[in-house]
Amino acid sequence: MIDRNQKPPSTKIEELRRSLRQMAQELGPEARLPPVREMCELFSTSRVTLREALALLFTEQILYSKAREGIFVSPRIRHKSIAVLFDASIFTMRGLSPFWSSLWVLFTQEALRRQQFKEETCSFHHIMPTADFFHSLPEPIIQMFLEQRVHGVLAVGLGTPSSEWLLKQALPCISFAAGGHWIVKLDMAALTRQATQALVEQGCRRIGIWQQNLQRIIYEDITTYETFQGMKEVLEEKNMHLYPQFARILQLPLATNNPHKAMTFQEQGYQLAKDVFSRPPEERPDGLIICDEMLTDGALVAMQQMGIEPERDIKIATHANMYSPILFGHTARMLVFEFDPLELVQTMFSLLDMLMSGQKPTTRVINLLPRYAQ
Numbered sequence: 001m002i003d004r005n006q007k008p009p010s011t012k013i014e015e016l017r018r019s020l021r022q023m024a025q026e027l028g029p030e031a032r033l034p035p036v037r038e039m040c041e042l043f044s045t046s047r048v049t050l051r052e053a054l055a056l057l058f059t060e061q062i063l064y065s066k067a068r069e070g071i072f073v074s075p076r077i078r079h080k081s082i083a084v085l086f087d088a089s090i091f092t093m094r095g096l097s098p099f100w101s102s103l104w105v106l107f108t109q110e111a112l113r114r115q116q117f118k119e120e121t122c123s124f125h126h127i128m129p130t131a132d133f134f135h136s137l138p139e140p141i142i143q144m145f146l147e148q149r150v151h152g153v154l155a156v157g158l159g160t161p162s163s164e165w166l167l168k169q170a171l172p173c174i175s176f177a178a179g180g181h182w183i184v185k186l187d188m189a190a191l192t193r194q195a196t197q198a199l200v201e202q203g204c205r206r207i208g209i210w211q212q213n214l215q216r217i218i219y220e221d222i223t224t225y226e227t228f229q230g231m232k233e234v235l236e237e238k239n240m241h242l243y244p245q246f247a248r249i250l251q252l253p254l255a256t257n258n259p260h261k262a263m264t265f266q267e268q269g270y271q272l273a274k275d276v277f278s279r280p281p282e283e284r285p286d287g288l289i290i291c292d293e294m295l296t297d298g299a300l301v302a303m304q305q306m307g308i309e310p311e312r313d314i315k316i317a318t319h320a321n322m323y324s325p326i327l328f329g330h331t332a333r334m335l336v337f338e339f340d341p342l343e344l345v346q347t348m349f350s351l352l353d354m355l356m357s358g359q360k361p362t363t364r365v366i367n368l369l370p371r372y373a374q
Contacts, residue, residue, distance in 0.1 A: 016045055016053040024062055024073045033063070033071040060149065080120045080151045080356060083144070084111070085137075087157030087178075088126035095264025097294050099321040099341060103156070106345045114349065123150075127158065137162050145169050152352045155180060172355030174348045182355065184348050187367035188291060188319075191337045192230035194370065195289045195317035198335045200238060202315050204287025207231065208246025210272065210299075212265055212292040222247045227291050246285045248272060250295060269298030277308050287315045293326045300330055310334055320373065336373040344368055 020043075023033070033039065040050055054071065057063040065071050084107055090100045111122035125141060136159070144150055145166070153166055153173040160179035167173065167181055175183050192209065199207055211227050222228050228247060235242050250268045263271070269290070276284050290296045296318040303310065310316050310333040317335040320327055327336070347368065351361055 012045065012049055013052050013056070016043055016049060017056050019043060020053055020057055021062055024057070024077055027073050029073055029075040029077050031073045032069075033073070035070065060147070076119070078119050080118070081149060082111075082120060082122045082152045082154065082352065083141075083150045084122055084124045085127050085141070085153060085155045085158060086125065087159075088128040090157055091126075094262065095266050095294060097265075097292070097321060097326065098324055102321075102323070103341050103345065106342055107154070110345050110349055127162070137165065145171065152356045154348050154352060172352055174352045174355070176344065176348060182351060182361060182364060182366075184344060184351065184366045184368065186339050186344070187369050189226040189230035190367065191319055191339075191370040192227045192289055192291070193234050194337055194372065195335060196231045196234040198372075199287035199289070199315050199317055200234070200240070202287070202335075204285075204315050205240065206243055206246065206285045207235070207287040207289065208243060208248075208276075208285035209289040210248045210250060210269070210291060210295055212250045212295060222249050225249075227289075231289060243285065246288075250292070264298075265292055265294035266298035266301075269295035270302045271298075273299035273302035273308075274306070277303060277306055277314075285314070288317070290316065290318045293318060293320045293324060296320075296330075296334075297326050300327075319370070322371075322373075331373060337370040338373050339368060339370055 020033075020039075024031075027033070034042065036047060036050060039045075040047055043050070054063060058065070061074050061076055063071055064074055086104060086107075090096065107122075108124065111124075114120055114122075125138075127136060127138070127141070142165075146169075150171060153171055155163060155166065155173060155175045155178050158166075158175070158178040163173075163175060163179040173180055173182065176185065196207060209222070209228060209231055211222055211225050223232075223244065232242055250265060250272070269292075272295075290299065296316070300310070302308075303314070308314060310330070315335070316333075317337065318327070320331070320336050320338045322338045322340040322342075327334075347366060351366065354361060
């Protein structure tokens with residue numbers, strides 16, 4: 001069993017392998033290494049230790065040998081291997097946004113596009129949580145990292161301990177919807193600031209917010225969410241009253257012990273709209289920010305059944321994902337703020353390029369801004 005909490009032990013063979021790998025990188029493709037006797041003197045090692053370190057590099061295709069000619073650097077020495085790790089439990093959640101499946105497709109398309117002009121390959125791995133959910137990296141994945149067969153990682157949705165384990169391997173890693181040192185995220189606070197500003201300009205004075213919770217930890221206090229803070233900032237700037245009673249948190253569809261009975265975000269949006277809009281007008285918001293397109297979709301069904309007309313009876317500002325069909329036919333009656341999943345994928349790849357080349361981004365967390373869909 002591999003110890004997930006520690007790096008592999010530093011041995012003479014491992015140290016020599018790293019030194020030889022660095023030499024190969026400096027010499028470049030097809031360069032010839034010094035004779036074995038000279039390398040033993042250069043690294044102050046025995047032939048046995050050198051032979052074992054070379055065997056590892058032959059297996060990794062860093063070096064290769066020619067009979068009676070010597071040892072040479074592989075023509076693939078500049079080649080980079082990227083591992084894309086995706087939390088597979090995302091695809092088991094009932095009624096979740098198609099954003100996640102489209103994100104997987106966009107990762108594969110971007111990887112194929114990059115192969116045409118970069119010495120790079122991507123391997124894709126679905127990580128299915130185990131009983132030990134937060135520590136569920138499979139043994140073959142761990143071994144791949146320990147053997148240094150990966151140059152960089154793109155992680156989507158991994159539990160924090162798994163992300164922390166990756167950090168201990170000192171590998172360049174960019175995360176989304178997961179912990180890590182370098183993170184790309186959707187700037188939901190910017191979305192709610194823009195949405196609040198737009199609703200105020202349309203004359204709304206009692207603005208509510210419906211916030212989805214995609215974390216497996218349940219937070220009851222919506223005022224801790226950055227979305228709520230974004231709305232609060234605008235209202236305070238305009239000296240307008242804040243209505244916490246119009247704020248709601250909707251939980252992840254897997255928040256119950258039986259995921260098949262858990263309500264989807266669409267169903268929760270439907271039930272919430274039924275509850276809110278069955279009240280007298282003075283007890284409900286006149287403007288509403290909905291931070292998930294699936295919530296909005298369910299709410300619109302309930303409103304239609306109740307004779308509530310968006311734009312006429314309630315001003316709605318909603319989150320959406322670019323190219324998503326979820327709100328098709330409804331966007332003309334609402335303010336829509338979109339995130340582009342392709343921008344997310346390309347940003348993650350670009351940042352990983354920087355890290356693998358030895359550069360560092362200017363900030364640890366890179367926020368992607370929403371776009372107002374006119």
